[in-house]
Structures are given as structure tokens and as C-alpha cells.
Amino acid sequence: MQSLNQSLRNLLLNTDSYKASHWLQYPPGTDATFFYVESRGGVHDRTVFFGLQAILKEYLSTPITHADVDEARDLFAAHGEPFNEAGWRDIVDRLGGHLPIRIRAVPEGSVVPTHHALMTIESTDPAAFWVPSYLETMLLRIWYPITVATISWHAKQTIRQFLERTSDDPAGQLPFKLHDFGARGVSSLESAAFGGAAHLVNFMGTDTVSGLLLARAHYHEPMAGYSIPAAEHSTITSWGRERELDAYRNMLKQFAKPGSIVAVVSDSYDIYHAIREHWGKTLRDEVIASGGTLVVRPDSGDPVAVVHQCIELLDEAFGHTVNSKGYKVLNHVRVIQGDGINPTSLRAILERVTSDGYATDNLAFGMGGALLQQLNRDTQKFALKCSAARVDGQWIDVYKDPITDKGKQSKRGRMTLLRHREYGSYRTVPVSAEAASLADVEMPAGFDDAMVTVWEDGRLLRDWTFAEVRANADTVKL
Template sequence: MRHLQNLILNTDSYKASHWLQYPPGTDATYFYVESRGGLYERTVFFGLQAILKEYLATPITHAMVDEARDFYAAHGEPFNESGWRHIVDRFNGRLPLRIRAVPEGTVVPTHHALVTIESTDAQCCWLPSYLETLLLRLWYPVTVATQSWHLKQLIRQYLDLSSDDPAGQIAFKLHDFGARGVSSAESAGLGGAAHLVNFMGTDTVSGVLTARAYYGEAMAGYSIPAAEHSTITSWGREREVDAYRNMLRQFAKPGGLVAVVSDSYDIFKAIREHWGTTLREEVIRSGATVVVRPDSGEPVDVVHQCLGLLDEAFGHTVNAKGYRVLQHVRLIQGDGINPNSIRAILERITKAGYSAENVAFGMGGALLQGINRDTQKFALKCSAARIDGAWLDVFKAPVTDPGKLSKRGRLVLLHHREFGSYRTVAVPDALARVEDYLPEPGWEHAMVTVWEDGALVQDWTFAQVRERSNA
């Protein structure tokens, strides 16, 4: 949306008045981002680089300041026109900020600082807070990547139990169907790319393009030819088998995959009579793997019943771990999929003797939209301010909610090289550079400077992000 491209207006209304609210003598502030707990105990950090490149890389201009001045005059808020003019004139519109963050893809326990933001110009101490609205939106790609990562660990458990090749199977076991279920194209892009940190199957084109545009990955995800209900039901109920036959003739090639939704009328009849009888030999001769997709009913029961029917029709082999692996066919369940149903389905089918490699999952709204900022309790808070030349700890400690106690001081995140543990600590006030602080041997800084005074300092590739998330 072109009318939203002015960075000065990419904030909450009340931020416009905050430059007048700091104590006299304030010339620097220090903020941090953390997950204060939530559904998962660890987060996968991802998405800040895309936000920085998209929004902070564009210099502020006097025309932007003019637009913001006129908007706030009509909107009822004071506006720091001189402060923004100073940024344009002194820094050519580049924001005087220093942002440090954990490298993208890093898995970090909750309750630790993941990002710090500090002002670097005495006249712009108000700037880190002004950007809270924009920068805290990184909760979204982090939370999608986090949920996707935990689902990967869940699916991997069942593959380790029941598959001879868990490492070769995992990448395509959770397919992103979420593009139509999100609130915007930007959400589809950021969320879709966040999922691709962990998996390689997607129908969310925006996610692939986001990984390309901001992380240099030429092709981060893959899809296969697949039917939807309209392309099957347009043949009519009486010609349902012809719709399936057309899918085979168009797309079933040796070694290939084709997915066919088969519950338009009666999924059990479709497997027994159409796939398992009329088209059985054609499926086998094609050399392809046909992926049957149920799309209605109670997922755990339907998946189990469909596996049994496909087994009756096409048979199975028994792998080295004693689990059945279907021949010529697989199944993908995309309806009603969430973390609980994935676990329930995998538990049911493995207890019934079927390998988890027989099933893949498609996840839509629950993957990209069924989360919010409170899923991982994300917050961006001020932890220090320099007033009259001395650093002061800044924090909140509401008596009504101890869970909202915020951290204090200029913070760094430390990682122990041997034990892998993390510590968020405040550095002594006398130190000018926070990265010079290491309290004792064995510890290293887990954050690096990623952005300084308008320039991207680190440019992570998608391959690097994936490598860290898999570590």
C-alpha cells in the first residue's frame, strides 16, 4: 500500500508526543526485545533482516517530514518536526540507530533479550521508542518459525520411531497452505518464509519470494501438481473417476508426485472403487506416487481409515523398524491440522503399525494466522537511559502482574561455548561498548551488530538461517 510507505507514519499515534516526555538531559536510550514465555519454551529468531531491508533502508526525506507534519496537525498530536529535519539534514535521512540481534535461525530459550536497539545521536534519544510499533512486528515471523520448528521436532520423533530414513523424509512433511488464510500479502511473505526455515514444502508463493528478496535464496520451497475440488467436481459426480484419470494422464510421471483431493463425494468409495480398483493398474504403471488428500471429517479417524484402504488396494512393504510403508501411494491431510491433531494422527497410525512416512500434513490458518503477539508474549521495552551523562536503569515492575517485570540496564545476551546455555546480563555503566563485556571465561556474545546508522552490517543468507535452526 503506497500510502503506508512513509516510515514516520509507521507507528502508533501516541508515539508522536513521546519526544516531549523524557527527563531533561536525556541524550540516549536503550531498548530490547524478548519473548516473556508463552506456548513454547524456545524461539527461533527470524525476520528482522527482512523488516530492516524493507523499511529502514529507505532514507527519510523532507517530503516525508512534510506529510507527517500535516497529518499529525490534523490528527491531534504534536510532531517533532525539528528532530526529523535533523535526521534528514545531518544523516541524509539515515536513522541514527544501532541494532544488535542474535543471528537469524538461532534457537534461544524464552525470557532472554533477542534484539537491542540504541540511539547513537544525542538529539535522537526518542527514536528507538518511536520505532517500537514497526520493529516489534518481528514477533510474527519469529512465532511462525518457532511453531514450525517445534512441529518439525514432533514429526521427527515419529519418523525416528518408524522410518528407515527420517532425515530424508522430514523436509516435506509439513506443507504450507496458509496464503489465503492470512490478513495481508506481507503476512503471507514473512510467515511463509518463516515456515521455510524449517521445511521445504509450500504453496505460499509469497514466502518463496520473500526468502529470495531479503535472504538471497533462489528457490527456498517446492510444490507439486495438485487438484482442488473445483477441478474434480467440474467433471460431475458420475465422472469422478474420469477426473482422477485425467490427473494421472496429465501429471503422473515416473518418479514424480501428484496430489488429488478425493473427498468431494465419498472418500472411502473413491479409494476402494476408483483408486484401488478402476485406476489401480494405471497408478502402478505410471511410476508416480499418487498422494490422496482427504479434506473433511474427523482427521485422526479419517487418516487411519484411508491408510487402511490404500493398504488393501496397493499393499505395503515392512521396513527395518517393523513398520508398514505403502506402495505407490501416500496421503496428505490438510483439514483440521494443528499441533494437537498432528500428534494425535501420528500416534494413531504408528500404533497401528504404519510408518509416519506414509503421511504428510498441510497446514493453513493454524500455521500462519492462528497465532498472535501473546503466543510467545513478545515485548519491546526500554531498559536504560543516559541522563546528564550517567546511565540510569529503566524498568517496569507492576504489582498486579509480576510476569511483566522488565529487564534493566544495557543488556547483552551471552552464550556458553561448552554448555550451550544463555544469560542475559547488564553491562557496567562505565563501558562505552557493550560488546566489550565478558564476565568470565567460557562465555561469548550471542548477539552481533546487524544495523548501524542506516547501514546493514550483517546480511544473512537463507542457507545460514536454516543451518542454525537445524543445529
């Protein structure tokens, strides 16, 4: 019997059930279709485009086969849906199994305001005009890495603002200020890979190993992120409450050395007692003598109040220096907060701590569910819609304009996205019905086409490196 993983690799089954019948629903004489993807608004006013290259390499790079068609034919017959067996076999026989589509998109890492086309998908073979629609289910899942990258990017802008105000080394510290703790909280390994890599577009700290693998497999990045030795509750509480001190001392013995960083969760029983007595008195000299940096991790309670109090207690024990901007920087110790972190609590913590005169240097954050799981397609209101079809040789506009919800009004006609070369502003512009291709768009003064052809007829035409993606995302700052 074929395994689930083998069946899930069949591109013809990577769709919604009703898509199998859509080839019969277009007007007679249709021989081309055009689709686009956009964020129709949402929580943030701009998005970070990421993940298309990984989707294309992972799902479209392998040509379909007659075995794929056989499996899909049999499944849809039993499932109650018609299936375009002849059309798919024609693609296998005549086109070598390569899907006749063209995908254009903004460069990965681009930060684009909402309500603009981010990518377009169009058919390239009159006999297979229905293929772009069939792929909607799979291609629209790009909403997920884009949304994660967007949440992470906006968090980065918040942290950047506080670092620039309070730190002597904002640029050096920023890449490691938000750590990905989300792998265990997502719905699948695949989600961890795509979401984990999306976060790494903006930061370099992660515990989501599968994100590293995706960046390596699809973006030519040998090592996209880093981590440090860190305790979890089981490794501390296995010593027993009466030996909590021994558990902490063992962490120093195993991992603390000159230049090293070691994180120790310290709230298993009483975080304040642990800081005052264990770290601040009994182990204080050992922490200092190790030459490493101890990162204390609270993991319960109100994040804003607890982090503030922990920093004050660590200050009492280890002291601080004052940097050139007049903010206090703790000696030998730091705090990382990973519980209850989201964009709102992150800002609130920074506001509380800096208002008390402490530099952002003293803090790092871990983000789990709020980064990789507490989001959905409506977070940024993503949609993939058909906007044009060629019927009887003429391009016609295809759109929806529901009277009950103007927010779901879709764009019409073929289109591309332009970017002003000096100001960086964007403009989604139509392509006339008479134009033979998108290359015929007349550019307004100062604008260039912001999209490039990424994929055409089974071939990847633009292969971004992770370094390029990161650079693109970092060119725009709030």
C-alpha cells in the same frame, strides 16, 4: 492523490499515533535510550529468531526525506498529535535521512529459550535519542515471523521423532513433511510473505509463493521451497459427481509419470468409496503403471480417524512393504492431511497411525491457519521495552514492575546475551552503567557474546543467507 501503498512506505507513519508525542515526555537532559526484545514465555519454551533482516531491508534501508516529513507533519496535525518536525528534518539534513540507531541481535535461525533478550535497539546520536521508541511499533512486529518459525520448528521436532522411530530415511523425508497451505488464510500479502518464509526456515514444502519471494529478495535464496501439482475441489467437482472417476483419471494423465508426485483431493463426495472403488480398483493399475506416487488428500471429518482409515483402505488396495524398523510402507500411494492440522492433531494422527504399525513415510501434512494466522503477539508473549536511558550524562535503569502482574516485569539496564560455547546455554547479562559500550562486557568463563551488530546508522552490517538461517535452526533438536 498519493496511493495507499505510497503512504504506507513512509517510515514516519509506520508507528502508533501516540509515539509522535513521546519525544516530549522524556526527562530533561536525556540524550540516549536503550531497548530490548524478548519472549516472556508463552506456548513454547524456546523461540526461533527470524525476520529482522527482512524488516530492516524492507523498511529502514531507504533514507527518510523531507517529503516524508511533510506528509507526517500534515497528517499528525490533522490527527491531533504533536510532531517533532525539527528533529526529523535534522535527521534528513545532518544525517542524510539515515536513522541513528544500532541494532544487535542473535544470528537469524537461532533457537533461544524464552525470557532472554533476542535483540537490542539503542540510539547513537544525542539529538535523536527518541528514535528507537518511535520505531517500536514497526520493530516489534518481528514477533510474527519469530512465532511462525517457532510453531513450525516445534512441529518439525514432533515429526522428526516419529520419523526416527519408524522410517528408514528420516533425514531425507523430514524437509517435506509439513507443507504451508496458509496464504489464503492470512490478513495480508505481507503476512503471507513473512510467515511463509518463516515456515521455510524449517521445511521446504510450500504453496505460499510470497514466502519464496521474501527469501529471494532479502536472504539471497533463489528457491526456498517446492510444491507439486495438486487438485482442489473445484477441479474435481467441475466434472460432476457422475464423472468423478474421469476427474481422477485426468489427474493421472496430466501429471503422473515415473518419479512424479501428484496430490488429489478425494473427499468431494465419499472419500472411502473413492479409495475403495476408484483408486483401489478401477484406477489401480493406471496408478501403478504411471511410475508416480499418488497422494490422496482427505479434507473433512475427524483428522485422526479419517487419516487412519484412509491409510488402511489404501493398504488393502495397493499393499505394503515392511521396512527395517518393522513398520509398513504403502506401495505407490501416500496420504496428505491439510484440514484441521495443528501441533496437537498432528501428533495425535502420528500416534494413531504408528501404533497400527504404519511408518511416518506414509504421511505428509498441510498446515494453514494454525501455522500463519491462529497466533498473536501473546502466543509467545513478545515485548519490546526500554531498559536504560542516559540522563545528564548518567545511565539509569528503566523498567516496569506492576504489582498486579509480575509476568509483565521488564528487564532493567543495558544488556547483552551470552552463549556457552560448549553447552549452548544462554545467559542475559547486564552492562554496567560505567561501561562505554557493550564491548566492555566481561565474559564469564566459557561464554561468548551471542549477539552481533546487525544494523548501525543506516547500514546493514550482517547479511544472512537463507542457508545460514536454516543451518542455525537445525543445530538444536529436541
